[in-house]
Amino acid sequence: QKEVEQDPGPLSVPEGAIVSLNCTYSNSAFQYFMWYRQYSRKGPELLMYTYSSGNKEDGRFTAQVDKSSKYISLFIRDSQPSDSATYLCAMTPYNFNKFYFGSGTKLNVKP
Amino acid sequence: EPEVTQTPSHQVTQMGQEVILRCVPISNHLYFYWYRQILGQKVEFLVSFYNNEISEKSEIFDDQFSVERPDGSNFTLKIRSTKLEDSAMYFCASRPIIAGGTDEQFFGPGTRLTVL
Numbered sequence: 001q002k003e004v005e006q007d008p009g010p011l012s013v014p015e016g017a018i019v020s021l022n023c024t025y026s027n028s029a030f031q032y033f034m035w036y037r038q039y040s041r042k043g044p045e046l047l048m049y050t051y052s053s054g055n056k057e058d059g060r061f062t063a064q065v066d067k068s069s070k071y072i073s074l075f076i077r078d079s080q081p082s083d084s085a086t087y088l089c090a091m092t093p094y095n096f097n098k099f100y101f102g103s104g105t106k107l108n109v110k111p
Numbered sequence: 112e113p114e115v116t117q118t119p120s121h122q123v124t125q126m127g128q129e130v131i132l133r134c135v136p137i138s139n140h141l142y143f144y145w146y147r148q149i150l151g152q153k154v155e156f157l158v159s160f161y162n163n164e165i166s167e168k169s170e171i172f173d174d175q176f177s178v179e180r181p182d183g184s185n186f187t188l189k190i191r192s193t194k195l196e197d198s199a200m201y202f203c204a205s206r207p208i209i210a211g212g213t214d215e216q217f218f219g220p221g222t223r224l225t226v227l
Contacts, residue, residue, distance in 0.1 A: 043115075
């Protein structure tokens with residue numbers, strides 16, 4: 001079983017739609033959870049990070065963690081064409097020695 | 112705004128040659144990482160480095176790989192004898208350490224390594 005599973009998509013939505021991106025994981029030692037955005041041939045850019053279970057909101061983005069189900073989500077409200085990118089989930093145990101990434105979901109927001 | 116920089120942006124080398132990829136982390140950061148991303152695949156952890164020593168390394172990071180912080184600003188990844196399968200994008204990342212709290216990992220723009 002992979003440490004982190006993420007549906008690769010692609011996911012195509014119309015502008016203004018609510019987007020839901022998800023990852024599941026198997027290692028109960030993961031404590032910190034992150035979402036990155038990556039444009040083609042660029043480095044990942046941190047969007048959100050959360051600690052343990054709960055929700056965190058930042059503008060149009062909401063990150064959600066359910067540790068009991070080993071499931072994390074990123075919601076994008078009022079999606080824009082500029083949100084078109086690959087979204088990576090990542091997670092790490094408490095010591096931050098190693099980060100585990102999902103395979104990324106490619107999102108296309110159509111004008 | 113401070114950022115992680117990497118050089119070169121693209122490196123082409125012959126199989127069996129040594130390459131050194133360079134990174135300049137953000138100046139007050141203390142924890143450094145190397146990742147690789149083969150085209151179309153996931154970002155894979157290679158190694159983490161703190162206090163002048165390796166904190167953790169993956170199974171990919173075998174004897175052909177080494178890391179070094181030769182001075183106060185650079186962080187390098189050396190591949191001693193490159194293989195075709197080393198062709199990938201290599202990302203450096205750095206993070207500050209904030210006692211008692213979480214902190215963020217910042218990625219550089221990457222070096223594209225092509226092994227012929």
